[in-house]
Amino acid sequence: MAQTYDVKLQARVEELIKQCGSQAKASRILGWSDGVISQYRRSDYERGRVDEVEASLREYFRLQDEAAAQAQRAEPFQPVLDTYIPISVSEDIRKAIRFGQLKKGITILHGDAGIGKTMAAEKYLRDNPNTAVLITVTPLTGTVGNVMKLICRALHIPEGRSKLDMIIDLKERLYNTDKVLIIDEAQHLQVRALDEIRPLSEPHIDGKKGIGIVLIGNSEIYDRMEGRRQSCFAQLYSRKRLTRKYTTKQVTPEDIALLFPALEGKKRELNFLRGICQGRYGIRGGVNVYNNAVDAENIGIDMLTLQAREMGIGII
Numbered sequence: 001m002a003q004t005y006d007v008k009l010q011a012r013v014e015e016l017i018k019q020c021g022s023q024a025k026a027s028r029i030l031g032w033s034d035g036v037i038s039q040y041r042r043s044d045y046e047r048g049r050v051d052e053v054e055a056s057l058r059e060y061f062r063l064q065d066e067a068a069a070q071a072q073r074a075e076p077f078q079p080v081l082d083t084y085i086p087i088s089v090s091e092d093i094r095k096a097i098r099f100g101q102l103k104k105g106i107t108i109l110h111g112d113a114g115i116g117k118t119m120a121a122e123k124y125l126r127d128n129p130n131t132a133v134l135i136t137v138t139p140l141t142g143t144v145g146n147v148m149k150l151i152c153r154a155l156h157i158p159e160g161r162s163k164l165d166m167i168i169d170l171k172e173r174l175y176n177t178d179k180v181l182i183i184d185e186a187q188h189l190q191v192r193a194l195d196e197i198r199p200l201s202e203p204h205i206d207g208k209k210g211i212g213i214v215l216i217g218n219s220e221i222y223d224r225m226e227g228r229r230q231s232c233f234a235q236l237y238s239r240k241r242l243t244r245k246y247t248t249k250q251v252t253p254e255d256i257a258l259l260f261p262a263l264e265g266k267k268r269e270l271n272f273l274r275g276i277c278q279g280r281y282g283i284r285g286g287v288n289v290y291n292n293a294v295d296a297e298n299i300g301i302d303m304l305t306l307q308a309r310e311m312g313i314g315i316i
Helices: 007-020 023-030 034-041 050-077 088-103 117-127 144-154 163-174 191-201 220-227 231-238 253-259 267-277 282-295 301-310
Strands: 106-111 132-136 180-184 212-217 240-246
Touching: 007 023, 007 034, 007 050, 023 034, 023 050, 034 050, 050 282, 088 106, 088 117, 088 180, 088 212, 088 240, 088 253, 117 132, 117 180, 117 212, 132 144, 144 163, 144 191, 163 191, 180 191, 191 212, 253 267, 253 282, 267 282, 267 301, 282 301
Parallel strands: 106 212, 106 240, 132 180, 180 212
Antiparallel strands: none
16 A cells, blocks of 8 residues: 655755755654655655654654744743853953963863853854864763774774874864864863873974963862872973863852843842852853743742752752
8 A cells, every 4th residue: 555745844944954954864863864864855665664753753843843832931931041151251261262272282271160161161062163172071081092083083083093103193184274172171181181181282203383271170070180289290280371160159240141131130030140250050050040931931039949959950
């Protein structure tokens, strides 16, 4: 029996492909192979069940429609989007990264979670795509081999080789380039990985200049160097050019005004959110509370308090 196709659903697939720029990209988003989507577009999917494909497509587009509707309802309340906002901490971090790039050596930027460190690093990369390299480390990727692979991938260098080959290629690619290597979540770097990365910031024996290395993360990386003064960190410690510590207490009223412009003139709400941002939950916590209130279409103090309580933050 011939299978039937939903013409309107096929039209939405065509729209998505135009938005993505290619069928391959749209297929990945939709969760189907390029071949299946190609056959579905031609109404020629004879080896499988069209109803299964269309059920999956309807689920995807239904979620997209709900998200779009929610965004439209939230627009008057100016939700805080996942974009860069030039608050004081983030701007200082951007300047510190520039210092590290110009002066070489190692720069350490550490502090509380959720205060804009990562946003600042990503903004710096967008502004300097040809001279900045950004990787993010996790507990899994903090080993020598994995860190080398991350850096190679960021520089479009073949990564499936020995560690020695990768570090030789990295040195050849980076020396005398004035690039800066930014490592986010650097507290996850293992000591051996730090030992391999550190020489990239030093002049080569043949006179070639090293690069700037910026380590960004929580204060564990700094405490391991400064607090206990472990001998394994001595080489890294001696090559510091700049260290900055950032805390949630540094969040200013001006920062809060930039983050939540829809609350202009509403002192209770702004002070409430500032209290969250200056506490253990940081700016990220304050933004989450506010955006949850936006979803409820009510950004008054009572709703903000309710949302904070439901998140486990309680009344600040």
